[in-house]
Amino acid sequence: MSRSETKAKYGMLFTEVEEILFRHDPMGINFGDNTDEYAAEVETILPRLVEARSESDVQRIIQEEFVRWFGSPDAGLTRCPDFSEEAKEIWCAWLMHPAPQT
Numbered sequence: 001m002s003r004s005e006t007k008a009k010y011g012m013l014f015t016e017v018e019e020i021l022f023r024h025d026p027m028g029i030n031f032g033d034n035t036d037e038y039a040a041e042v043e044t045i046l047p048r049l050v051e052a053r054s055e056s057d058v059q060r061i062i063q064e065e066f067v068r069w070f071g072s073p074d075a076g077l078t079r080c081p082d083f084s085e086e087a088k089e090i091w092c093a094w095l096m097h098p099a100p101q102t
Contacts, residue, residue, distance in 0.1 A: 001047075003040075013046065017042045017093060018035070018038055018039055020090055021041060021042065026066065027070060044065050045061060056087070059084060062083045062086055062090070063082075
């Protein structure tokens with residue numbers, strides 16, 4: 001699925017999750033004007049949220065996707081040790097938005 005298809009499928013949830021990651025900036029790549037810097041990660045995180053049953057599941061998904069994208073098992077440890085804040089906000093956003101149709 002292309003990024004535009006993913007954005008269309010998830011709508012505002014895509015934008016909200018992208019904003020959450022940009023604001024927390026776990027990888028230290030927010031330079032103020034590159035607001036789409038985490039779009040690729042959002043594109044792979046969102047489809048996996050259907051398997052999440054809790055905030056801790058979301059936390060695991062985020063960690064796994066950041067390892068996938070950044071290639072380090074401790075991805076983000078210097079800025080965000082466990083992605084817990086991101087997971088909390090993304091879980092809340094997921095619960096607030098209706099599940100997309102498959």
